[in-house]
Amino acid sequence: MITTVTVNTAIDKTYIVENFGPGGVFRVQRVMAQAGGKGLNVARVVKAFGEEVVATGFIGGYNGRFIEESLAAEGIKGDFVHVSGESRICLNILDTAGKTQTELLEPGPEVTFEEGERLKEKIKFLARQSQVVTMSGSLACGLMPDFYSHLIEVAHKEGAKVILDTSARALKEGLKARPFMVKPNLQEAEALTGKSLAEEKAQYDFLEEMIETGVEVAVLSLGEAGALIRTREAFFKIIPPRVVAVNTVGCGDSFVAGFAVALARDDSLLTAAKLATAVATASATSLGTGECKIELVEKLMLQLEVYDISSHNCLYKKGFR
Ligand SMILES: Nc1ncnc2c1ncn2[C@@H]1O[C@H](COP(=O)(O)OP(=O)(O)OP(=O)(O)O)[C@@H](O)[C@H]1O
Numbered sequence: 001m002i003t004t005v006t007v008n009t010a011i012d013k014t015y016i017v018e019n020f021g022p023g024g025v026f027r028v029q030r031v032m033a034q035a036g037g038k039g040l041n042v043a044r045v046v047k048a049f050g051e052e053v054v055a056t057g058f059i060g061g062y063n064g065r066f067i068e069e070s071l072a073a074e075g076i077k078g079d080f081v082h083v084s085g086e087s088r089i090c091l092n093i094l095d096t097a098g099k100t101q102t103e104l105l106e107p108g109p110e111v112t113f114e115e116g117e118r119l120k121e122k123i124k125f126l127a128r129q130s131q132v133v134t135m136s137g138s139l140a141c142g143l144m145p146d147f148y149s150h151l152i153e154v155a156h157k158e159g160a161k162v163i164l165d166t167s168a169r170a171l172k173e174g175l176k177a178r179p180f181m182v183k184p185n186l187q188e189a190e191a192l193t194g195k196s197l198a199e200e201k202a203q204y205d206f207l208e209e210m211i212e213t214g215v216e217v218a219v220l221s222l223g224e225a226g227a228l229i230r231t232r233e234a235f236f237k238i239i240p241p242r243v244v245a246v247n248t249v250g251c252g253d254s255f256v257a258g259f260a261v262a263l264a265r266d267d268s269l270l271t272a273a274k275l276a277t278a279v280a281t282a283s284a285t286s287l288g289t290g291e292c293k294i295e296l297v298e299k300l301m302l303q304l305e306v307y308d309i310s311s312h313n314c315l316y317k318k319g320f321r
């Protein structure tokens with residue numbers, strides 16, 4: 001089983017607005033609303049692969065009720081801690097004409113110490129039954145920056161592997177508990193180190209630093225350029241084929257989901273890295289956040305460029321096999 005933790009759940013609203021920009025009045029052409037926050041996107045993709053998944057985290061108010069009902073309608077099992085505050089709304093404004101994407105993310109509800117303790121108990125129970133626990137996204141207000149560290153320790157004690165996908169101080173503090181895997185994107189990694197990671201050499205050094213902190217798998221995701229995946233023994237770069245990207249919000253979550261599925265199936269590191277990249281790339285081509293068409297994933301798996309960086313070998317390249 002895979003457990004996904006979303007500390008700051010959300011209703012993800014997508015607005016399609018032509019020629020959007022600051023300081024005007026705009027008519028929204030199309031509205032979509034779905035249960036969101038990174039971990040719920042992970043759960044959606046895991047479910048598409050037919051793996052058993054339980055989504056947990058904090059949920060509250062009218063928005064919380066919408067989130068729980070939509071998850072149930074999608075057939076995703078939820079086991080949440082109910083809080084007194086209101087779950088947030090995250091807005092993604094897609095301008096199909098100007099080809100821009102603007103995100104407005106609410107901070108989320110205030111969570112008390114007692115509510116935090118209840119989530120730890122819940123994770124203890126779920127991690128006992130899980131091979132993998134994913135922990136994704138920002139922390140809700142009121143929680144200390146080291147909250148993920150405590151959750152990771154609880155999951156580790158129950159024998160689960162933890163994938164941590166967060167940013168800023170929550171990532172810095174979370175690393176101290178040595179999660180099995182971390183997956184910052186370029187911006188998050190630069191914020192963590194305070195350095196530019198534009199150069200390949202700097203990216204390689206960053207991953208080495210991550211491994212030195214004690215994580216087993218360090219991933220740096222690079223948007224359309226793919227991802228670097230490093231362990232103590234192996235180092236791969238996976239580049240996806242060019243696709244027409246429609247909505248890239250949630251691509252990182254799809255990456256985490258693909259990796260979690262492969263881990264739960266005991267696949268090799270290379271298979272996990274390829275599956276994660278193919279799933280994430282497929283998700284960029286869909287309007288819905290974390291939508292994933294398995295047939296497209298299978299097709300993309302055959303079109304990935306795979307480099308073994310540690311031996312300077314190109315394993316697969318388009319038109320090479
Ligand atoms: N424009 C794109 N075209 C093809 N694949 C993409 C594109 N954007 C993202 N991806 C795929 O998604 C993966 C993760 O993307 P990215 O580095 O943008 O993650 P992220 O910033 O964490 O995403 P999120 O929006 O979920 O926070 C990439 O490694 C790649 O496989």
Ligand SMILES: O=P(O)(O)OC[C@@]1(O)O[C@H](CO)[C@@H](O)[C@@H]1O
Pocket residue numbers: 008010012036037038041090091103105136137138139249250251252253289
């Ligand atoms: O504020 P966080 O938790 O960092 O990110 C929230 C969020 O932007 O991430 C997902 C995309 O990855 C969206 O579904 C969601 O709204």
